Amino acid sequence: MSKTFLVTGGAGFIGSAVVRELIEHTPHRVINVDKLTYAGNPESLARVDSDERYEFRLADICDGVAMARIFNEYQPDVVMHLAAESHVDRSIDGPADFIETNIVGTYVLLEAARGYFKGLQESDPARAAAFRFHHISTDEVYGDLHGVDDLFMETTPYAPSSPYSASKASSDHLVRAWHRxxxxxxxxxxxxxxxxxxxxxxxxxxxxxxxxxxxxPLPVYGDGKQIRDWLFVEDHARALVQVASEGVIGETYNIGGHNEKQNLQVVETICELLEELAPNKPDGVVRYRDLITFVVDRPGHDQRYAIDASKIQRELGWSPRETFESGMRKTVQWFLENDTWWRRVQNGSYQGERLGATA
Known part of the structure; x- marks a missing residue:
């Protein structure tokens, strides 16, 4: 049965993958609400923006009037909240935007959803019973891991290290409070x-x-031994749609790729793939790996993240399709084949694209 999904931040990296997943692989209708900051790129949605089941609305989640109007106009069955400031370095340089978008914006959206949900309970109890508000967060809220075998679980205490992760932790707490x-x-x-x-x-x-x-130069923070669990974005999008559709109310699901790699290993893997896929190097470059440059580490840099994703696999049957090797090959190949997209981001011309009406 077709439902209406309201996706916030749907022009961002993960958000656009979710929108493409919904339009290309489900019967659902999608309303994409995005403010189109620097990270929002309508060109990432070119494959779906002409589909009759897709609609874009230019709006700020911090605008309560606009959010209430959008809820009332589109009557969503599911909200998938991805709109967020998400770059750690930017949060260190300017925390205010992260407080405003990630905390205040989530509060405003929750209040709009609460008002809408209350109306549904009175007018259409069956639709109210099926309504879901899915909040998408990060493993960075847990801080970092020190033991080589430790994993983040859904019950891991929060210990955020950066303004970004602290703002996301705050938004997680708000969502759980609005539920309880x-x-x-x-x-x-x-x-x-x-x-x-x-x-x-x-x-x-x-x-x-x-x-x-x-x-x-290929900058690597510190000694490059910081460990991350890498998840291919299309695997993540599938997981998010599945949680939004089948997840148990009040529950949390950790989503990981089962691919722990040191940052230096990631950079070296990219260099090896480029040796194979882009052998014609720039002038003066003998090997891509010769460009690796170690730079001063970022303040408060977490050393290791690793997700225990057994709950979502056990309860919902999701697991990643891509290994680190297969996903990284697809990623490098995509950037080699889509230089128009990334060149427009680099020169800023993508920001001239502002599709759809304002709220």
Missing amino acids: TFGLPTVVTNCSNNYGPFHFPEKLIPLTILNALAGQ
Whole structure:
């Protein structure tokens, strides 16, 4: 049965993957609400933006009037909340935007959803019983792991290290409070590091690919031994749609790729793939790996993240389809074949694209 999904932040990296997954692999209707900050790129949705089941609304989740109007107009069955400031370095340089979007924005959206849900309970109890508010978060709320065998579980205490992760932890707490206090039917997911097509070029993996192709240094923080669990973004999108559709109200699901790698290993893997897939190097470059440059570590840099994703596998039957090797090959190949997309991001011309009406 077709449902209406309201996706916030649907022009971002993970959000656009969710929108593409919904339009291309389900019968559902999608309303994409995005403010189109620097990280929002309508060109990431070119494959679906002409589909009659897709609609874009330019709006800020901090605008309560606009959010209430959108809920009333589209009558969503499911909310998938992905709109967030998400770059750790940016949160260190300017925390205010992270407090505003991730905390205040989540509060405003929760209140709009609560008002809408209350109306559903009075007018259509059956639809109210099926309504879901799915909050998408990060494993960074847990802080970092020190033991080599430790894993983040859904019950791991929160210990955020950066302004970004602290703001996401705050939003997680708000969602759970709105469930417990007001009865809003919520589910929460916490994911490991994503990578894949349409990844914003300032992040580690696309930055490494594009700097290598340009013959520029490949910066690695500290000694490069920080460990992350890498999750292919299309695997994550499948998991999110499944949780939104089948997850148990009030529950949390950790989503990981079962791919722990040191940051240096990630960069070296990209260099090896480029040797094979892009052998014609920039002038002066003998080997891509020669471009690796160690830089001063970021303040408060977490050393290791690793997700225990056994709950979502056991209860919902989800598991990643891509290994780190297969997903990374697809990612490098995508950036090699889609230079128009990333060049428009690099030169800023993508920000001239503002599709759809305002709220």
